Amino acid sequence: PNVWTLELFDGGRNSEFRFIVPDRIMRMWKDYSLDRNVAIDLKERFFSRIFIFTRQQEQGQLPFVVVNIDREWLDTIREG
Numbered sequence: 001p002n003v004w005t006l007e008l009f010d011g012g013r014n015s016e017f018r019f020i021v022p023d024r025i026m027r028m029w030k031d032y033s034l035d036r037n038v039a040i041d042l043k044e045r046f047f048s049r050i051f052i053f054t055r056q057q058e059q060g061q062l063p064f065v066v067v068n069i070d071r072e073w074l075d076t077i078r079e080g
Contacts, residue, residue: 002026006050008067017052040078043069 002021007014021029025046032038048069 036080040074044074
């Protein structure tokens with residue numbers, strides 16, 4: 001499978017998550033990753049919001065957290 005690693009840096013806490021990327025997205029990534037604008041669009045389209053499901057949650061909490069890609073970073077690389 002196509003296993004990718006997501007590293008999150010939140011203050012002094014770092015977290016690492018591994019996830020499987022669907023074949024369709026991997027094919028698109030391989031076909032277009034050398035085109036800078038398309039690669040940025042793919043990041044925004046498929047990876048701008050990631051839901052991470054958690055095993056441990058306190059009462060009243062959702063069983064997942066939402067991670068959003070840094071909009072400023074995305075705009076910066078788009079302007080390049």
